[in-house]
Amino acid sequence: MNSFSFHNPTRIHFGAGQISVIGKEIADAGLSRVLLIAGSGSIKTNGVYKQVTESLQKHGITWVEGWGVQANPTVTRVRELIAVAKQENVQAVLAVGGGSVIDTGKSVAAGFFLNDVWNAFCRKEEILQALPIYTVLTISATGSEMNGNAVITNPEEQKKWAIASPVLYPTATVIDPGVQCSLPFQQTVNGALDATAHILEYYFVDTNPLVTLRIDESILRTIIEMTDLLKANPCDLVARGNLAWSATLALNGISSIGLKGGDWACHQIEHALSALYPKISHGEGLGVIFPAWIEFMSEREPAKFHRWSREVWQEDNPSRALRRFRDKIEAWGSAGRLRDLGIRKADLSKIVDIIMVMPIVGSISRFTASDIESLLMLAY
């Protein structure tokens, strides 16, 4: 069992009606003015915006609003919002939305103190402080609501890169799973696939500690079953609650305790896909890449996939488990192949080039350009 350090100071308020505590959380910290960051307006139709702003008003907190964050959020929008934050003298960031909104919020919070926020993504400036971050989650997927990571796209440079810092853990997060009832099923699936991929990035790197692997299997099985239930009934609150907490656990540190830091090749590959094709949802992209990675790696290290087959899919044979995994993804209406995502075959070599800018790809197996090309062909 590997040594580890663990520290996750984010306070979680989870359940129906919990959004009303956000104003008190912020006021209790002595803060009175925030930048409220949001997406394209769904929080106005599902009632979240009203609950949030009523809570802010009740606790005497003023705010300025920054709308329009989109999937695969851009550094351009982050820079604009940093300017707003400075001009409006906000004391904290309140991100109300999914992972894209929260990652934008974290980047604004860090960039507030940097010469240019993209420098942090290129490791040219270090993140030493950040504005306090609060989040109200409206789609369970990235786990960003309870970790110190953020992923942002620089469209000019075709880079979708990440930052991570202890100062980027949200101070407090509200998760009311009920607000996710109005999501299109495809977004629920994207979240489920993203959370699944977070677990799998860690799960295959080591055979110990057993307790972490079992916890990971518990989360993986729950994600699959709850997504099935939500396909039948998007307002199954028990399934929403289980899926939401599973997605948070998938990347809050608990799922990776004692494991060797994760593999992350699939995330690196998917980040390159969506850097080139920004319309691709991160979760859907991972749903194509991860099965192809398992297929590719099964030839190199077949023994690695027996435990997953048995404990997650109750299959003795990993190739049957992989078949079940792919069938499930397709049954959920998600893309099975790169071509289904609208990627042109001629672009595969460009994707390889984007990935190979990274100094290291993968940890279980260090991928060469030719490995990635083979994997992309399998996925095509």
Added chain:
Amino acid sequence: MNSFSFHNPTRIHFGAGQISVIGKEIADAGLSRVLLIAGSGSIKTNGVYKQVTESLQKHGITWVEGWGVQANPTVTRVRELIAVAKQENVQAVLAVGGGSVIDTGKSVAAGFFLNDVWNAFCRKEEILQALPIYTVLTISATGSEMNGNAVITNPEEQKKWAIASPVLYPTATVIDPGVQCSLPFQQTVNGALDATAHILEYYFVDTNPLVTLRIDESILRTIIEMTDLLKANPCDLVARGNLAWSATLALNGISSIGLKGGDWACHQIEHALSALYPKISHGEGLGVIFPAWIEFMSEREPAKFHRWSREVWQEDNPSRALRRFRDKIEAWGSAGRLRDLGIRKADLSKIVDIIMVMPIVGSISRFTASDIESLLMLAY
């Protein structure tokens, strides 16, 4: 799924060699003088004391030592150590030992600011602040290293009572599972049974969230298997690591997410046993009480025990699972019955009286005095 709030700010350093970070942790917080609390001296023979004090010296931290904390630690010793803490102007508490030492440390940290520490246990004074708490764990059992609880015995009043507060979470905890290799097997078993009981107190209260129940089953199964491995080889470091982290998870909030607050009747009953018989180990007492509670409750609510039977013991029949549970406890050399603990039958009514001082006993079923008497007879 029930609403919940979760916040666990304790920083964990886990693994071989991690004890050396404790001085830096304390120094980084701007502290330079601590009260080092310990038990009866085992940390001098297993090398922990040397590692701790070298780390303190290296980082310029001075300390005063308070030894002699015993199992079922007393409020008398807590009061003495509070006096030392005040006299010596310490800025923090450093508890080096197991749950008894840590709980004493937490009580000293809180009592430092109270008129009398026992008032907090009687709810006559509120805990609003505490000295910063640091811990180096030497036996995995109570989970106190990563939660805000402490249990202390008042021998004169025959009360073994608890406090809980957000200010009692350790700032940082070091867990080096390797130092537990020198423990007598019986102490490893006591820890395993205590951690098992922590899970079970929560596990039976609800049928949802499924992800939490599965995580609990993951921890329960790992505890059983690792204890078996440690019986064969007390220095199996993989087993030590898995058991140590499982015991921490059992009571750090993760195992109870979304469940209805736990039952706690078994803990209340065991606390009464050891209030009257202070030589009884908490874990061994729970190993007698919990199977009896399951036997007693199986008649009232048989359906409640099917999931546990199937998922933890792979048995369709709960009475067979209970038989397996009891056989395992006896195979580990732990007491199977109250009489094996040296409890006189004539004292059972006294134990009932001690328990019934509590306003409420149990949550799944509110126990009357006659219920408890029946349960104790089953356990006898």
